[in-house]
Amino acid sequence: MFPGATASRDDAAYVVVGAPLDLSTSFRPGTRFGPERIRRFARPFDDYDRRTDLHFSDCSVHDHGDVRAWDDASEYLAWLAGELRDVVADDAVPLVLGGEHTVSAAAVEAVAPEVFVCLDAHLDLRRDLDGNEHSHATVTRRILDGGDPADSSDDAAAGVEAAVVLGARTGSPEEWDRAAAADVTVVAPEDVAEFDLRSWLDGRTAYLSVDVDAADPGFAPGTGTPEPFGLEPRVLRDVVRTVAPHAAGFDVVEVNDRDDGQAASLAAKLCREFVYSHAAGRE
Incomplete structure (x- = not known):
């Protein structure tokens, strides 16, 4: 259980859902261990947050446990989206612990926000990676274009x-071409701290996704595709604090078991920062 997530499902304002998908990782696997590690490395944190004057255990958080992953990404994402729609139908905010970044597509489908805010080292705007449309490298493209790439029905x-991608510092030529479209904003790491997110949000409902590789790998080495010259943890924290009051859903993804807990600790802290900031914004 995520520490402090002591509310019953019926009373929950926030529901933690683990999504340990680990199929398309293109360098170092291990995201299947992400949800468990995030929960474990949240244990040392104090329950009380001085900035918001809130106790995490008083914020009505429930831990649903993990939605067990299997080896068909399309089917798994559809199932996960259904589980998360149940959370939204209960007027709770889903807090998804990945798992590879692919799971964000299911969460966004369930939440149906107006805009997608993503902290990420990579653009994730490919149509496919090595023929795989259900890849961690295609997730932002899928979220922008909508639905399952194989679903051409009227119900898609x-x-x-x-979408705004904060901290991106690499991508293919195809991805940079897609990023030039009017519906995409890319903010380089050195510009994130000064970017006016509040104006960009402009009253629209948001979904916030944190790919832990947005952080410089010196701070969070336990991730699948580390990319140097990234963000400092305080910059990620400030983005989470800014977006949380506008967000209807949150995830932190791409944590694996290839470090001593640095990435998991950062992910757990950002999840708690989201809850504190969101809860404070509701009061």
Whole structure:
């Protein structure tokens, strides 16, 4: 259980859901261990947050446990989206612990926000990676374009209005071409601290996704595709604090078991920062 997530499901304002998908990782696998590690490395944190004057255990957080992953990404994402729609239907905010970044597509489908805010080292705007459309490298493209790439029916989910990728520092030529479209904003690491997120949000409902590789790998080495010249943890924290009051859902993804807990500790702290900031914004 995520420490302090002591509320019953019926009373929950926030529901932690683990999504340990680990299929498409293209360098170092291990995201299947992410949810468990995030929970474990949250244990030392104090329950009380001085900035918001809130106790985490008083914020009505429930831990649903993990939605067990299997080896068909399309089927798993559809199932996960259904589980998360149940959370939204109960007027609770889903807090998804990944798992590879692919799981964010299911969460966004369930939450149906107007805009997608993503902290990420990578653009994730490919149509496919090595022929795989259900890849961690395609997730932002899927969220923008909407639905399952194989679903051409009239019931296929629509995409979000716009996406902002904060901290991106690498991508293919195809991805940079897609990033030039009007519905995408890319903010380089050195510009994130000064970027006016509040104006960009402009009253729209958001979904916030934190790929832990947005942080410089010196701070969070336990991730699948580490990319140097990234963000300092305080910058990620400030983004989470800014976006949380506008967000209807949150995830932190791409934590694996290839470090001594640095990435998991950062992920756990950012999850708690989201809850504190969101809860404070509701009061």
